[in-house]
Amino acid sequence: MVKYRLIDFDKDESEVIRLLNQNLTPRNNKEFFQWKYINYPGGKSTGAVAEVDNKIVAVVFYLPFNFYRNGKIINAARPISGCTAQDYRGRGIFKNIMKFCLESYKKDYKFLFANPNRFSHPEFMKMGWKEKTSYEYRVGIIFPWDTQNNLNLTSHSLPSISKEIKISHEYYLSGGTTDMLKWRYSDKRYKIKKIQTTDGENYIVFRLHKKASLKLIILCDYIGDENYINAAIKEVCRIERTCFIYFLKNEITAKINLLLSKRHKQAVITYLEEEPEIIHNIGFSLGDLEGTI
Incomplete structure (x- = not known):
């Protein structure tokens, strides 16, 4: 018989980490566990486990994951790190633990949104989730050596006191506060650059990927005035001495002037709305969809 209960973050940590490493990615450890499920700026995740004969065979977390725009907020949650031990799949445990965990979520x-992998995607669709199909990953070529580009990008230590970042467009972003940016991109592989303009502060977040002799800018996030994104990514490419970028095509990155771009693959985004048309107000970034979360 399968028993469902809320996770005890102290008692269950080691067993849950072992389950996650066996069925998702092997990067989970105590530090990563604390960062991802407990230290999120919006509050600790709600986690649930499924047990058979006192053994944890499945787990899922609901992370409070809100979207911001100039003082306004869309309260959201996302299921993350859901998995079932291989010997217990095909019994409906994933569906039941998702339902149990959401019913236990008190915020x-x-x-609700998720970017499920190829194994859990069919289960989300069976549960009635919808799919956003307009986002895709692309590789682009840009000409960065523009003498008219005079933006000043500075490496920036985000303030200890959280503040909202002024956004010039109509979309709500998860990175709309400095607290969220600091949490999400705390790993040293990410670079956060601030662009100070007369209209305020703008932030561009990226990481580098090298394959053979090719250096690629992975554009993770841009928050602020989208009218500066083209100049900002050009300056990043100039500094890093490359003209290749990898990005999620969305309403904001569409303003980047590329010499050439090629589709890599479609982004997988599933969602549920408590109110109609919320999905049209959300601007997802590549950082939102990275497997780190």
Whole structure:
């Protein structure tokens, strides 16, 4: 018989980490566990486990994951790190633990979203989740050596006191506060650059990927005035001495002037709405969809 209960973050940590490493990615450890599920700026995740004969065979977390725009907020939650031990798959455990965990989630939310892998995606669709199909990953070539580009990008230590970042467009972003940016991109592989303009502060977040002799800018996030994104990514490419970028095509990155771009693959985004049309107000970034979360 399968028993479902809320996770005990102290008692269950080691067993849950072992389950995650066996069925998802092997990067989970105590530090990563604390960062991802406990230290999120919006509050600790709600986690649930499924047990058979006192053995944890499945786990899922609901992370409070809100979207911001100039003082306004869309309260959201996202299921993350859901997995079932291989010997117990095909018994409906994933569906049941998802339902149990969401019913146990006590924070307010109007929107749920997930970027499931190829194994869990069919289960989300069976549960009635919808799919956003307009986002895709692309590789682009840009000409960065523009003498008219005079933006000043500085490496920036985000302030200890959280503040909202002024956004010039109509979309709500998860990175709309400095607290969220600091948490999400705390790993040293990410670079956060600030662009100070007369209109305020703008932030561009990226990491580098090298394959053979090719250096690629992975554009993770851009928050602020989208009218500066083209100049900002050009300056990043100039500094890093490359003209290749990898990005999620969305409403904001569409403003980047590329010499050439090629589709890599479609982004997988599933969602549920408590109120109609919320999905049209959300601007997802590549950072939102990275497997780290």
